[in-house]
Amino acid sequence: MSVQRILIFLLAALLAACGKPEPIVIGFIAGLSNRTTDTGEAARNALTLAIEERNAAGGIGGRPLRLLVGDDGQDAATAHQAMQALIRARPAVIVGPYTSAMADVILPLADAAGVVVLSPVITAMHFVGKDDMLIRLNRSTRDNAADYARVLAERGLHRLAVAYDVRNRAFSESWLTELRSQFPAYGGEVIAAVEFESTADTMFSEVAARLLETEPDGLLFIANAVDVARLAQQTRKLSPNMPLAAAEWAASEQLVELGGQAVNGLLIAQSHDRTDEAPRFTAFRDAYRARFQRDPGYSAIASYDAGIVLFQALERRKSGQSVKDAVLRHGPYPGLQHLIEIDAFGDSTRPIHFAEIRDGQFVLVR
Template sequence: MHKKILIAALILGMVLTACGPAVQEQTTQEIPTEQPTQLAATESTQATTEPTQAATVPDTIKIGFVAPLTTANALMGWSMQQGAQLAAQEINDAGGINGVPLELIIEDNSNTADVAVNAINRVLSENPVALILGSTSAQTLAMEPIILENTLPTIIMGSSPSLTDQGNPWVFATRADDGFAATAAVKFAVEDLGAKKVGIFHAAEEFGTSVAPIIISALAEYGLEPAAVVSAPSTDKDYSAQLLELQAADVDVILVWVLPAPGILLARQMKQLGMDTPVVANPVFGLSQVLVLMTPEELAGIYSMTDCVPSQSTDEKILAFVQAYKDRTGTTPDLFGALSYDSVKLFADVITQVGTDLAAIQAGLFAVTGWPGVCHNYSFDAKGRGGYDISTVDISTGTLKVVGTVSK
């Protein structure tokens, strides 16, 4: 209970200010190994690359971890950090990677490309063998040239289609891309909710602007054009002008693509304006930390697209993860906690098989087929995209109720 209160207090302060810190930045951090868990071990990869023998055994195997731990994206970053640290703790409790402890090098990329570049450079100074990015699409794009230059195997949690269209063979994405998610959102809005006059509200940043044309194209497949398209920077606090424009267009469903803190404010301001229009959104409303900050009235009529809902699984391994995450944080894991957990475990599994040579790790990831994670069964295609499922969840009761799943 104390954990939940502290987490809610931290996040509430961030939502009210739209820029306050949610967690403290952490740098080079070795994960403690005092608390063993009963989580089932992940299965080995399908990688066929022969292990690379290092000349000397390192004191630790370092994996960089860059995520938004402050500003408006901290709701996602907190979940990512918890999932990654839980995975690292379990790996070390089980003896490390081939007997060598795993060390996460954690950096905050805040909410700008410049900070993200500085963060990845600090991580690189520690000589990691792999990197995990929980950054937004714009920040990830800013870091991709550095990843390519340093030939560093990198798993990203960004979902913009552009992230794996850069021709960078060192980047691997664990999420279904926004193009697929947006198309699934349109399908649900039209076929399940009966939408005829669709409004679009998207973030003014890259991850939002890249999705709007995809939504418009998907609507065209049903012979529809958007009744209104509005956007706003994620730093804004007042969305009344955009909402009034949507209201004036008499939309019957609003497709929303925003970040967590703006999403909460948007839902709150809709109710203040007396709007009860159904909302179909990106995963923003599927975050456990978002749900606890919203009232039942604000939650009514909202659906969210998400990669996974671990708490609704019947798989014993996944349910063990859910319980371990709850024990650690006092909260139910969302997709970002699950994705970061999978990313650490997947890297550890590949490194166990092939060693710490960077090219061998890259080849090992490309060789992965049907790797059973918490969020997806991963198989990476030629572009490095590895997640292929999207679920639609109804959050009106304050929990995530899956009402449909689409596989690519």
């Protein structure tokens, strides 16, 4: 091949490369192979939808977005390995994790690598008010426990027995601590707290029996949807009319699907309004249904909001500006149902809506 032909070939290859802008890598980490799969899959689906829509609109500055998914398995070693793999891909940001226990594992890695972690849902108090690489798009356990304390007392529940999952200890113990602190102001008391470790072999019948032997006014479960469904079923066998409540972690569609009649009457908070008929929310809901053949739950809505935050911050990011600084400075962000404002520590908040499960549906009660 002549030198002239070689030069023409190299020039053509260079022009072809120039015609394909380098994608912006967006990392994602959640539990996709364990008992919190429902929230992880819904979150991944919503972020996938957000990225597909953004790419169809031209990406960010003409660059497409590429999603790279990691499974934390709700296991420290698995999460550590998944996070390291994501960091090696040099993502602009990593969306996740979806439990406080996994945040404890991956945040030191993110801090060391200087990679922003944008968590749509974590709430534990020890993540609040810190200048690190974590951006939170949710309320805190203090906020949620205070609202639960008030609503439970208004419903006449003053002697509460609590079961909590220590596999997500960072969240469940923070939530329980805040409830114990807030409940007395409303005349309430946590009279018993029974810990358990979420596994396929957990004896939920024993947990329910230990709670009920304290003769409470009601039971509260701080656990994922699968375990709350099992706890409710075992409780109904022993005390059919016992009032039940669950922390917001369990507020996914899987709770209703698995719990059946046992979760009827259960009180639970949600970070979104399922009855919202505003055009922007219904457009998202309809697109999600069409793409994934199911309704979006709280982790899906929060993750789509994370996409909104990320895209606006990257689009407005100035030359030389870090991603973290861009996220902190280029808000507020128009979330699906509320205006997202992020403070100097990367903390945010969300509205709260209490629902009661009735005949397989989440029905707003306040």
